[in-house]
Each structure stands twice: as structure tokens, then as C-alpha cells.
Amino acid sequence: MTAHTPDEGVEFGPVTSPTLLDGGAWNPTTGPISLSPKQVISLYDDVQWEEFVLEWANTLEYAQVVRNGGANDHGVDIAGFVTEDGFDGPWDCYQCKHYVKALLPSDAYPEILKIVLGTMDRHFTWPRKYRFVAPQGCGTSLTPIIHSPSKLKAELKVAMTRTKSPLATVLGQHSQDAALAFIDVADFTVFGTLEPHEVVDQHARTRWHAARFGVALPARPATPAPSQVPTTGEQRYIEKLLAAYGERHGRLFTHDNATDSGEVGPHYMRQRVAFYSAEALGRFARDSVPSGTFSALQEQVFDGVVDAHERAHVDGLARLSEVTAAARNLQVTSNGLLPLVEVRDRTGICHQLANDDRLTWCHADTQ
Numbered sequence: 285m286t287a288h289t290p291d292e293g294v295e296f297g298p299v300t301s302p303t304l305l306d307g308g309a310w311n312p313t314t315g316p317i318s319l320s321p322k323q324v325i326s327l328y329d330d331v332q333w334e335e336f337v338l339e340w341a342n343t344l345e346y347a348q349v350v351r352n353g354g355a356n357d358h359g360v361d362i363a364g365f366v367t368e369d370g371f372d373g374p375w376d377c378y379q380c381k382h383y384v385k386a387l388l389p390s391d392a393y394p395e396i397l398k399i400v401l402g403t404m405d406r407h408f409t410w411p412r413k414y415r416f417v418a419p420q421g422c423g424t425s426l427t428p429i430i431h432s433p434s435k436l437k438a439e440l441k442v443a444m445t446r447t448k449s450p451l452a453t454v455l456g457q458h459s460q461d462a463a464l465a466f467i468d469v470a471d472f473t474v475f476g477t478l479e480p481h482e483v484v485d486q487h488a489r490t491r492w493h494a495a496r497f498g499v500a501l502p503a504r505p506a507t508p509a510p511s512q513v514p515t516t517g518e519q520r521y522i523e524k525l526l527a528a529y530g531e532r533h534g535r536l537f538t539h540d541n542a543t544d545s546g547e548v549g550p551h552y553m554r555q556r557v558a559f560y561s562a563e564a565l566g567r568f569a570r571d572s573v574p575s576g577t578f579s580a581l582q583e584q585v586f587d588g589v590v591d592a593h594e595r596a597h598v599d600g601l602a603r604l605s606e607v608t609a610a611a612r613n614l615q616v617t618s619n620g621l622l623p624l625v626e627v628r629d630r631t632g633i634c635h636q637l638a639n640d641d642r643l644t645w646c647h648a649d650t651q
Contacts, residue, residue, distance in 0.1 A: 321484045321497045325419045326384075333382035337417050338362055339492045340483050341378060358407045359398025371408035378478075379416050386423035387416060387477075390450070392430060393443050396475065397454045397463070404458070404466055410474070417478045433472035441467060491572050501572055504624045507564040510556040514539055518559065521639040525555055528600035528645040554628075555635060562632025565621065573620045581619045585633045586642060588614035593643055600646035607643065608634050 325336060334351060341349045346364040359379065366374040379395050381387055395416070403410050416422065422430060429435050441464055444451045455463060487493050514522050526537040529548045537545070542552045569578035592610040597603040611630040616622060637643040 321487075322419075322480055324497055325480065325484070328382060328419070330380070330382050333419065334361055334380045336487070336496070337378055337380050337483065339490055339496075340487045343486060343490050346376075358402030358405075359395050360402070360408070363408075366412065373409070374412040375408065376413040377411040377415070379414065381416060381418040383418060383420060386420040387418050387426050388423050389426050389429055389439065389443070392416060392426055393440055393451060394454045396436075396440060397444070397451055400463055400466055400470065401455070401458055403470075404462065410470060412474065413476070414474045415476050415478045417483060419480050421479055422477050427477075430475055430477055433475070436475060437467055437470075437472050491570070492574055501621075501624055504568050505564065507557075507561045510553070510560050514556075517563075518556070518639070520641065521559060521635040522556075524600075524638050524645050525552065525604070525635070528604050531599045531646050532601040555631065558628040558632035559635040559639075560632070561626060561628045562636050565625065565629050565632075566636075568624070569621055577620045581616070581621055581625070582633055582636065584616050584619065585611050585614060585630060586637055588616075589634065589643070603647070604634075604645045607645075 325333065328336065338349065338351050341362055341364055344364060346366060347368050348365045348370070350363050350365070352360040352363050360377050361380045362378040363371070364376040364378070365371070366376070377399065381391060381395075383391065396414075399411065399414060402408055416430070429439050443449060444455070444460065444464065487496075522539065526539070526542055529537040529542060529545075529552070533547060537548065542548050545552075566578045589607045589610045592606045593603065595603075595606070597606065608631045611634050612627055614630065616625075619625075634643060638645070
């Protein structure tokens with residue numbers, strides 16, 4: 285079992301098909317063709333399908349979600365732990381089956397038997413919930429069985445005891461009688477299915493959806509106004525900003541007199557508004573785009589302004605002005621947040637970098 289976050293090794297979109305480009309098909313005559321998310325997931329391979337379901341499962345209320353697939357997974361692809369007790373406590377199982385056709389009883393029975401045997405062997409407790417997740421859903425032969433616990437028990441037992449049953453391979457060295465006895469008393473109401481549209485609709489509320497399917501990001505909330513008194517998280521960049529004012533004007537500036545100053549007041553307020561805007565964008569990114577997207581934007585801004593930052597300037601305010609101008613003019617082309625980045629966000633990111641001591645306006649060698 286491996287604890288796994290969806291950002292590790294995720295390949296967004298149907299990258300295995302040479303006819304697809306960034307989540308869409310390519311027609312040599314008409315150009316790109318938009319595919320719906322349901323069409324896209326039908327083109328995934330097994331690994332991409334598990335990654336997609338893992339992203340979806342991480343939106344549910346679990347203490348931890350793990351990807352458990354592998355040769356010795358005992359029938360568990362993805363597990364959602366309700367408590368920190370993991371498999372020793374209540375947990376839910378999501379079995380990912382990426383087939384070109386709807387699931388049949390012959391697809392489901394081996395997986396259910398694996399859960400029976402895994403529980404008997406004490407690899408885990410009996411799951412609280414078990415769901416098959418398949419892009420084509422369940423076929424008409426499986427649907428009435430999987431949603432009837434008594435019928436599912438009976439049909440599984442018939443399939444196990446049939447002459448030359450393929451389930452004998454799954455049973456291995458386990459006693460058939462012991463497995464049948466376990467099935468008799470096990471709670472089969474735990475078994476069910478998830479329809480593809482359910483998973484896609486719920487996935488739309490995750491931070492991976494826009495990147496995976498190439499759809500628009502959700503609307504960005506309004507940026508809150510700066511607090512009257514700077515917060516603890518603002519102290520460092522404000523300290524550097526006030527020092528730049530002091531170096532230019534030859535006197536000490538504080539938050540109060542800078543706010544009321546006709547010389548620097550408007551500039552000071554614009555910098556704080558920009559910082560708050562960048563902070564709001566960072567919070568939005570945590571819920572709307574894959575992990576690391578906003579930090580990658582910060583790195584791109586840093587790379588684009590560091591040369592201007594290191595040049596000689598007459599004073600710290602001149603350095604600040606040139607650096608923020610470089611940020612506003614920077615050509616950033618490869619970040620998922622770009623459609624929602626405002627001009628003031630770029631200035632605000634410069635102050636975030638100053639807050640993290642990666643940029644400083646007043647240098648000791650300034651002339």
C-alpha cells in the first residue's frame with residue numbers, strides 16, 4: 285500500500301492517443317475538436333483512470349486516501365480511510381475498472397472474491413462501502429445483481445461452485461467451504477457502483493478538473509480590502525517597503541504616517557492592495573488548480589525580475605519600481621492560472637517574494 289497524492293505523476297488528458305491534443309481530438313481538415321470529459325475518460329489507460337478516480341476520492345471526507353493498486357492489492361485499487369486507523373477501522377473501497385465495454389458479472393465476481401479473501405486473511409477489515417468505478421458503467425446483466433445483496437451473494441456462490449470455474453484461480457489455496465461460509469454472513473449491502481457522470485460532476489469541483497479537461501477555471505472571488513492594521517503575515521514586505529520610502533525621502537516612515545502621507549500614501553496603498561490580490565490568488569489556487577501551480581507562477585515572476593533586482597539603482601524605491609515594472613511586463617505563457625492573473629497580482633507576487641526574503645529593495649551598496 286502506498287500513500288499517494290494525485291499530483292504525483294499525474295498526466296492530464298488522454299496523452300496515450302496520437303490523435304489528441306491538450307484534451308481534444310484533431311481533425312486534419314477542420315482542426316481541433318472539443319471532447320467532453322466523459323469522452324476524454326473513455327480514452328484513458330488503466331493508470332490514468334486510477335489517477336482520475338484518486339483525484340475525485342480526495343475531495344471526499346476521509347482522514348486519508350491511498351492508492352493501493354499492484355500485484356498484491358488484494359482487490360483494493362483506492363482506499364478511503366474514515367479514521368487514522370486505516371484498514372483496521374472503517375474504510376471505503378473504490379475498484380477502478382477501465383474497460384471498453386460496460387462491466388459484466390464475470391468482471392465483478394473475481395474482485396468481490398478478492399475482498400472476501402483479503403478480509404479472511406486479515407489484510408483489512410470488511411469495507412464500509414465498496415464501489416466499482418468504470419467509464420462505461422455496469423452492463424444490464426450486472427446492474428440488477430450488484431444492487432441486490434441477496435442476489436449478488438447467491439450468484440457469486442453459484443459462480444464459485446461451477447465446474448471449472450475461473451474463480452478457482454482467485455481462490456487459490458483458500459478453502460472454498462470457508463469462503464462460502466464467510467459470504468453467507470458477510471454484509472453484501474456494501475457493494476454498488478458509481479456512475480461515470482457522478483464522478484465527472486463531482487470531479488468538476490476539484491482543483492484538478494480544469495487542468496485535466498482543459499475547461500475554464502471557476503470564477504475568482506473578489507479580493508478583500510487590506511486590513512487597517514497590517515497583519516502578522518505582512519510585516520516583512522511592509523518593513524522593506526517603508527525602508528525604501530525612507531531611503532528616498534530621508535526620514536523614517538511607519539505604517540501610520542505612510543498611510544497619511546501625500547508623498548507615498550497612494551503608492552503604499554497600491555502595494556498593499558497588490559499583495560492582498562496575490563494572496564487571494566494563492567488561496568484560490570489551492571482549491572482550483574493542481575498543487576504547485578501558484579508557486580510555479582511565483583518562480584516564473586522571480587526568474588523574470590531577478591536581473592532587474594540585481595542591477596544598481598539610485599535607491600531602494602527605484603529598485604522596487606523597476607522590479608515591479610518588469611513583473612508587469614513579463615511574458616508568462618505556461619501557467620494554469622494565467623487566464624485569471626491580474627496586473628496587480630504580478631506586483632503583489634514581488635511583495636510576496638520580498639516577504640519571503642527573496643527580494644530586498646534597499647541594498648547596502650546602493651549609491
